[in-house]
Amino acid sequence: MPLRRRARRALQTPVAGRPLRRDPRAEREPGLAAAAHSAATGSAINVGPSGRLRRDPRAVVRQAGRSATGRLRIDRSGRAGTVSHDRGASEHVDAGPELICIEAPAFWIVVVPDYEGGRLSSHDRDVFGAARKLSDGAEGAVVAVVFEAGEDLGAAGADRVLCFDDAAFAGYAPDRRAAAIVAGAAALTPRHLLFPDTAVAGGDIGRRVAAMLADSPAANVHRLRADEAVSRADGDRADYLRAPSRVLLMAAECELPIGADRCCEARRLEPPAIEPSRTTITDRGLLPTNPGSVPLAEADFVISAGNGVTDWTAFHALAEVLGAAEGGSRVVCDAGLLPRERQVGASGTLIQARCYLAFGISGAPQHLQGIVRCEKVVAINTDLHAEMVKRGDLSAIKDAQAVMPALTRLLEVRVGGA
Amino acid sequence: MGLEITVLCSLGQHPGSGRPRCATADVRALALALQLGAEVSAVHVGDPESAALRDYLGQTAGRRSLECLDVIDVPTGRDIRPALIDYLRQKNPDVILAGTHAECGEGSGMLAYDLAAALGHALVANIDSLSVAADGSFELTQVLARGRRRALGVDGPLIATIGAGAAVRPVFAYARAVRGQIRRLKPAVECPLFVAPSIRPARARPKRLRAGSGNAAERLRAASETPAGQGRLLVDPSAEEAALAIADYLRAEGLWPPS
Numbered sequence: 001m002p003l004r005r006r007a008r009r010a011l012q013t014p015v016a017g018r019p020l021r022r023d024p025r026a027e028r029e030p031g032l033a034a035a036a037h038s039a040a041t042g043s044a045i046n047v048g049p050s051g052r053l054r055r056d057p058r059a060v061v062r063q064a065g066r067s068a069t070g071r072l073r074i075d076r077s078g079r080a081g082t083v084s085h086d087r088g089a090s091e092h093v094d095a096g097p098e099l100i101c102i103e104a105p106a107f108w109i110v111v112v113p114d115y116e117g118g119r120l121s122s123h124d125r126d127v128f129g130a131a132r133k134l135s136d137g138a139e140g141a142v143v144a145v146v147f148e149a150g151e152d153l154g155a156a157g158a159d160r161v162l163c164f165d166d167a168a169f170a171g172y173a174p175d176r177r178a179a180a181i182v183a184g185a186a187a188l189t190p191r192h193l194l195f196p197d198t199a200v201a202g203g204d205i206g207r208r209v210a211a212m213l214a215d216s217p218a219a220n221v222h223r224l225r226a227d228e229a230v231s232r233a234d235g236d237r238a239d240y241l242r243a244p245s246r247v248l249l250m251a252a253e254c255e256l257p258i259g260a261d262r263c264c265e266a267r268r269l270e271p272p273a274i275e276p277s278r279t280t281i282t283d284r285g286l287l288p289t290n291p292g293s294v295p296l297a298e299a300d301f302v303i304s305a306g307n308g309v310t311d312w313t314a315f316h317a318l319a320e321v322l323g324a325a326e327g328g329s330r331v332v333c334d335a336g337l338l339p340r341e342r343q344v345g346a347s348g349t350l351i352q353a354r355c356y357l358a359f360g361i362s363g364a365p366q367h368l369q370g371i372v373r374c375e376k377v378v379a380i381n382t383d384l385h386a387e388m389v390k391r392g393d394l395s396a397i398k399d400a401q402a403v404m405p406a407l408t409r410l411l412e413v414r415v416g417g418a
Numbered sequence: 419m420g421l422e423i424t425v426l427c428s429l430g431q432h433p434g435s436g437r438p439r440c441a442t443a444d445v446r447a448l449a450l451a452l453q454l455g456a457e458v459s460a461v462h463v464g465d466p467e468s469a470a471l472r473d474y475l476g477q478t479a480g481r482r483s484l485e486c487l488d489v490i491d492v493p494t495g496r497d498i499r500p501a502l503i504d505y506l507r508q509k510n511p512d513v514i515l516a517g518t519h520a521e522c523g524e525g526s527g528m529l530a531y532d533l534a535a536a537l538g539h540a541l542v543a544n545i546d547s548l549s550v551a552a553d554g555s556f557e558l559t560q561v562l563a564r565g566r567r568r569a570l571g572v573d574g575p576l577i578a579t580i581g582a583g584a585a586v587r588p589v590f591a592y593a594r595a596v597r598g599q600i601r602r603l604k605p606a607v608e609c610p611l612f613v614a615p616s617i618r619p620a621r622a623r624p625k626r627l628r629a630g631s632g633n634a635a636e637r638l639r640a641a642s643e644t645p646a647g648q649g650r651l652l653v654d655p656s657a658e659e660a661a662l663a664i665a666d667y668l669r670a671e672g673l674w675p676p677s
């Protein structure tokens with residue numbers, strides 16, 4: 001009967017003359033301190049005396065908002081701590097992102113984004129996020145090394161920018177880029193160099209840099225902390241754990257990109273003067289690819305037709321002059337107007353084009369699921385209230401049969417006039 | 419023509435069953451070399467007894483297959499690079515082909531880069547085709563993201579890597595797999611032991627969710643509703659106006675005029 005015995009003992013009162021009973025709880029000072037802290041700050045989740053997380057139900061109720069009908073609104077997303085539910089308090093004024101300046105960092109972390117065409121991919125932003133995770137809180141700073149001018153790197157999390165904007169680095173020049181990175185890094189002696197592990201950009205250059213520095217890099221890293229890098233290896237069956245190497249090749253979604261509430265200054269550094277190294281590789285430029293032969297999932301620019309398209313010659317002509325891959329909704333593929341492998345959507349292809357041009361598509365959920373990863377959407381539809389129009393970054397309420405030939409004509413005039 | 423190609427062959431494993439087999443990317447590299455009509459040799463560093471090595475002998479492309487696979491006998495757990503560098507120095511082929519990543523083990527994709535640094539060869543990643551121009555230089559096409567291809571020219575000795583998605587596909591012939599020879603070689607140099615990394619089985623990585631914020635109703639809306647583009651809306655423009663607006667938009671995206 002251990003339970004009953006404990007209950008009886010709890011009832012015992014200290015007898016005069018005897019030493020007071022020991023209170024094991026009171027002896028756990030850190031726990032009490034944490035409890036006192038929790039009472040002061042009112043945070044709902046704290047560390048208990050044994051080191052486990054404890055949820056304080058009273059604080060949860062205190063922090064919860066109330067709906068118009070007076071019911072409790074408990075937010076379990078974990079973001080509650082940052083949101084003030086203090087009704088009646090003054091509205092928070094949005095002053096834009098907070099600018100972070102680091103003057104004299106304790107160490108440097110170099111990030112080399114792919115930055116293709118001067119644009120940051122989501123993979124690039126993730127790598128910056130991972131670099132900030134290492135530098136924040138340890139007084140480090142992040143240097144971005146890029147080879148062309150473009151998008152603002154401060155918003156992604158770069159404190160400094162080293163831009164080698166020279167024709168020698170244009171196109172496929174991984175040897176020269178690697179040599180420039182090593183030369184640029186020599187002046188800073190960075191703790192780590194981070195690259196997105198992409199096939200012919202970051203992954204290629206990063207491995208060259210590693211070979212030059214005689215480093216064995218951790219590749220396909222999906223978790224990075226100051227003392228540990230975890231790579232997915234062995235054909236995605238195992239995780240290899242090790243101390244972070246100097247060069248790190250980061251997987252996509254390795255870390256969250258920094259929030260929109262922060263911004264770094266991205267101050268320009270003067271790139272060191274370097275002699276472009278001799279190379280035996282010559283870049284002969286991109287090959288013209290037939291957009292019709294590019295699989296829809298890989299296409300960069302997709303023009304898509306729905307039930308609102310009746311003039312198919314105009315559609316095909318426009319796709320050809322634009323050099324875009326053709327796609328369609330399920331309705332047109334069912335009707336045999338486009339082959340099945342051209343269907344965009346949940347039961348077709350999930351595309352990740354940079355730009356999606358939708359003619360006469362209503363935007364059914366199954367269709368929209370196929371284009372969640374498209375960056376920009378242009379919708380042409382006669383229905384102002386179509387979901388596709390809502391999704392569009394540019395929407396025109398107009399007959400598709402009129403707009404398609406107008407675009408083709410515009411293009412022919414430009415090409416002819418140029 | 420006298421072009422000599424050496425293909426580096428590693429052991430792979432089936433993604434589902436985990437059975438040993440030849441590595442997909444290396445098979446593609448072998449097929450590319452055979453197709454070219456060059457003098458092809460292939461080398462594996464590891465255990466000559468592995469049954470899966472015979473898979474390489476059975477791969478045919480352009481009606482040709484390997485007659486002999488060189489296997490340098492190095493026990494597992496050792497650094498294979500010294501043995502391989504020594505072998506390639508002796509052999510001195512014009513082109514070395516390898517897969518981008520190994521399918522077993524760490525698969526960091528560093529091997530080709532270490533070899534290129536040691537041998538002083540030019541390296542081109544992720545190629546799709548290879549040919550020899552009239553002046554003896556190499557013409558390559560490189561696979562880029564989103565279905566694009568880049569043409570490259572290379573003078574002098576070359577190491578190229580091939581991805582598992584390359585277009586060349588060999589045909590397997592069982593009789594040739596049985597008939598082919600496996601030649602055992604002893605490593606001429608010392609191969610140091612590798613430091614064993616700490617390994618744990620991979621767990622599925624959580625999918626990244628679109629970060630919803632605010633209360634439950636807002637999060638439900640964010641998860642279930644159409645994400646609205648922050649776009650311009652043109653209500654009943656003339657066809658020319660609409661076309662101009664779209665053209666301007668595409669120009670801002672770098673897609674107009676099309677190349």
Ligand SMILES: Cc1cc2nc3c(=O)[nH]c(=O)nc-3n(C[C@H](O)[C@H](O)[C@H](O)COP(=O)(O)OP(=O)(O)OC[C@H]3O[C@@H](n4cnc5c(N)ncnc54)[C@H](O)[C@@H]3O)c2cc1C
Nearest residue numbers: 306307308329330345346347348360362364366382383400
């Ligand atoms: C299990 C399941 C899976 C599905 N999977 C998919 C999928 O993978 N992909 C997919 O696309 N669908 C899929 N669907 C079908 C989907 O629900 C819709 O039926 C389909 O997407 C509608 O296609 P639509 O927009 O072309 O046609 P509609 O819904 O008929 O829309 C036509 C649009 O064109 C507009 N329009 C009409 N005339 C003109 C004009 N002259 N100029 C401009 N606009 C005009 C109309 O206003 C309307 O908005 C699936 C359905 C189910 C049940």
